[in-house]
Amino acid sequence: MLLRELDEAVRGNLQVRASALVHRYGQLGHAPRPVFDLLLRYAVSEDGSLHAEKFYRTASEEFAATRAAFKWRHLVALARVTASEFGRPAPGMAEARAVLKVG
Numbered sequence: 226m227l228l229r230e231l232d233e234a235v236r237g238n239l240q241v242r243a244s245a246l247v248h249r250y251g252q253l254g255h256a257p258r259p260v261f262d263l264l265l266r267y268a269v270s271e272d273g274s275l276h277a278e279k280f281y282r283t284a285s286e287e288f289a290a291t292r293a294a295f296k297w298r299h300l301v302a303l304a305r306v307t308a309s310e311f312g313r314p315a316p317g318m319a320e321a322r323a324v325l326k327v328g
Contacts, residue, residue, distance in 0.1 A: 227246050227249065227250045227253075227255075228250070228259055228260070228263055230242075230246050231243055231246045231247060231250070231260070231263060231304065232263060234246060234304075234308055235263075235264075235267060235304070235307050235308045235311050236311055237308075237311075238308055238309065238311055238312065239308055240304075240305045240308040240309050241305075242308075243304040243305060243307065243308040244301045244302075244304050244305045244308075246304070247260055247297070247300050247301045247303075247304040248297065248301050251296075251297035251300065251301075252297075257288065257296070257297075257300060260300055260304075261285060261288075261300070264281065264300075264303055264304065264307045265281060267307045267310065267311060268280070268281035268307065269315065270314065270315060270318055271307070271310040271311050271312070271313055271314060271315060272310060272313050272314065272315040272316060277306070277307070277310050277315065278315075280303065280306050281303060281307075284299045284300065284302060284303040284306075285299075285303075287299045288300060
């Protein structure tokens with residue numbers, strides 16, 4: 226349920242909501258991988274002014290390297306950035322989809 230709401234928040238550019246959902250998801254002790262997987266879809270399809278793919282990689286590396294008490298801060302930040310990027314397709318995305326014949 227939280228992941229579905231997170232997806233809706235990202236698609237609606239609701240940065241605060243996306244961040245709050247990830248924060249709550251982490252508080253409940255859920256595994257981080259489903260959040261990373263959801264946000265990765267947008268990191269490779271959207272760009273925005275914060276360079277989605279690069280920030281995704283940085284956030285995932287910092288999550289892995291940070292003490293447990295602070296790990297989820299990186300995912301919360303990634304959710305905010307991802308929500309801010311949605312609707313701004315990455316350069317070349319349309320061309321790549323056409324070449325690969327994927328929707």
